[in-house]
Amino acid sequence: MKQSYSIGTFGREAEYIIALYLRLIGWQVHLSKNSRGPADIVAVLDTNKKQRKWLIQVKSSRKIPRIKGREIIRLIEAASIAEGEPIIATLHPTTGNDNGQSISFSKNANYDSKLVSRDRGFAVSFFYLPYWSMIKPETYLTKK
Numbered sequence: 778m779k780q781s782y783s784i785g786t787f788g789r790e791a792e793y794i795i796a797l798y799l800r801l802i803g804w805q806v807h808l809s810k811n812s813r814g815p816a817d818i819v820a821v822l823d824t825n826k827k828q829r830k831w832l833i834q835v836k837s838s839r840k841i842p843r844i845k846g847r848e849i850i851r852l853i854e855a856a857s858i859a860e861g862e863p864i865i866a867t868l869h870p871t872t873g874n875d876n877g878q879s880i881s882f883s884k885n886a887n888y889d890s891k892l893v894s895r896d897r898g899f900a901v902s903f904f905y906l907p908y909w910s911m912i913k914p915e916t917y918l919t920k921k
Contacts, residue, residue, distance in 0.1 A: 816855055864905060
């Protein structure tokens, strides 16, 4: 018997994928226990310049991810209280003809980190609120 794949399961897996990506590039990552709070992930990066703390709300979809206005407000407020930065991370389908069979985070053509499987391609994008500026987490890394 085939088990159904719920939207909640897809969303939690998106959180794991984004957390894994951040860990792979050097961020310390803590996942929330449930998705009721304003942030799904708290990520911290210590560099020789300064410490960055991101409160991340993850949005995922097999089509176009959506977020409600009150979720944005809650995230911005929580980040202010925690002395962090409010970030939206999206996991969304790629466009075009990405039919590769590997996962590559190093070929970020336009701020997206592309995850490509045989049948589907997904991209991870990060946005800084409240301006919706696209950002790349790896740009904050410094070489020692």
